[in-house]
Amino acid sequence: MGWIYSGKLYESKFQAGCYAxxxxxxxxxxxxxxxxxxxxxxxxxxxxxxxxxx
Numbered sequence: 001m002g003w004i005y006s007g008k009l010y011e012s013k014f015q016a017g018c019y020a021x022x023x024x025x026x027x028x029x030x031x032x033x034x035x036x037x038x039x040x041x042x043x044x045x046x047x048x049x050x051x052x053x054x
Contacts, residue, residue, distance in 0.1 A: 002053065003051045003052070003053050004035075004051065004052055004053065005049060005050075005051045006019065006049055006050040006051070006052075008049070009043065009047040009048065009049045010047060010048045010049070011047060011048075012048065013040060013042075013048050015048070016040045016048035016049060016050055017040055019050050020038045020039070020040050020050045020052075023035060023038050023050065023052055024038050033054065035052035035053060035054055036053065036054050037052060037053045037054075038050065038051075038052040039051050039052070
């Protein structure tokens with residue numbers, strides 16, 4: 001199982017959480033394959049990103 005990282009980092013956890021919700025609901029991907037795991041992570045510099053896996 002490999003992780004797919006989104007290409008953008010966000011300044012706040014709220015912004016990353018909103019993007020993670022869109023991924024969970026399938027708005028940014030095809031509805032046939034929704035990711036099973038979606039997480040918000042924090043980088044060493046304090047920014048936030050989203051990673052997901054099937």
